[in-house]
Amino acid sequence: MGVNERKEKEKEVRRNDIIDASEKVIFSKGYDLATIEDIAREAEFSKRTIYVYFNSKEQLYFEIMVRGYRKLIQMMEAPVDEVSGVNALDQLKQFARTLYQFSKEYPDYFKAIMEYENGERDFVNGVPDQSKEECYLLGEKMFAYLTSALKNGIEQGVIRSDLDVVNSAIVLWSCTLGLFNTLIKKRNYIQHYHKRDSEELLLEGIDTLVRSIQSESRGKQYEK
Incomplete structure (x- = not known):
């Protein structure tokens, strides 16, 4: 050397x-x-x-998120071969289940990403373009899993053809983050006062989101 x-x-x-x-x-x-x-x-x-x-603490935070996104993407890619040929609705469910598994295996990375996604500030001060772009590109790769599944679903006839793919992906991602945020932060309250399990509620919530975009004909046939 x-x-x-x-x-x-x-x-x-x-x-x-x-x-x-x-x-x-x-x-x-x-x-x-x-x-x-x-x-x-x-x-x-x-x-x-x-x-x-x-340059700053903000840049270091971006580097931490890059590590987290890489681990999450590895987990997302692992089951791709298993679900790529199946119903797009199941692909969307698998996306959410993998995100949940990531939250259990890497809670600190998950929290860092969640706080950034749900935060009001974008941590842009003192962050070089290279650090920001790498983090953004990894985030967009995650987003691409959603848009790809939606496109597949429209082609398969199981997702409504009138939906705008990008708009729907943004809404699904936002709703999914909201579910995770509520069910994780309010886990004890939900269990104590409502006698409900957060994991079961999460999966039920994902089912509800998926059903909201499926085609009418598929809605009559689709089973969880």
């Missing part, structure tokens, strides 16, 4: 060490309470070193 290659490898290792430290701090303290000082202390680097690699 040449000198330049060795230096680049060392930079990449240090960069990943800083992101690792950022995850620990932000996951434990929350984004708003976490500081660059906390991250530098966890990484055992100076603040100056942190700023050599990253």
Whole structure:
């Protein structure tokens, strides 16, 4: 390995060490309470070193979301072969089930992505275009799973042909996030006062969303 290659490898290792430290701090303290000082202390680097690699805490948050999106996309791609040839309505259900599984296996990444998706600010200050674009592209890849399933469903005749694919995908994604947000944050309340299981309600909610877009003829035949 040449000198330049060795230096680049060392930079990449240090960069990943800083992101690792950022995850620990932000996951434990929350984004708003976490500081660059906390991250530098966890990484055992100076603040100056942190700023050599990253412009801001916002950029580090984007890097964390990139990691989370990559893991989520890996999980989404795993069952593609199993559902790609089946009914598009089942593909949409599988999408939601995989998202739920991701929330169980990687709760911290899921929370980071959810807080960003449901947040009022876009964390754009101090974030280089490259970091933003990578995160956005991964998010759009997730969105493409929805639009693809909707297009397939219209072609199969199981989803209403009058729907605008992009509009419907945005609404489905928003509604799905809303379900997750409510059923996770209010889990104890729902279980205590309504005697309902959040996981069962989530799957039932996804069924309701799917039924709202299926074609009338399919609605009479489709079984869960």
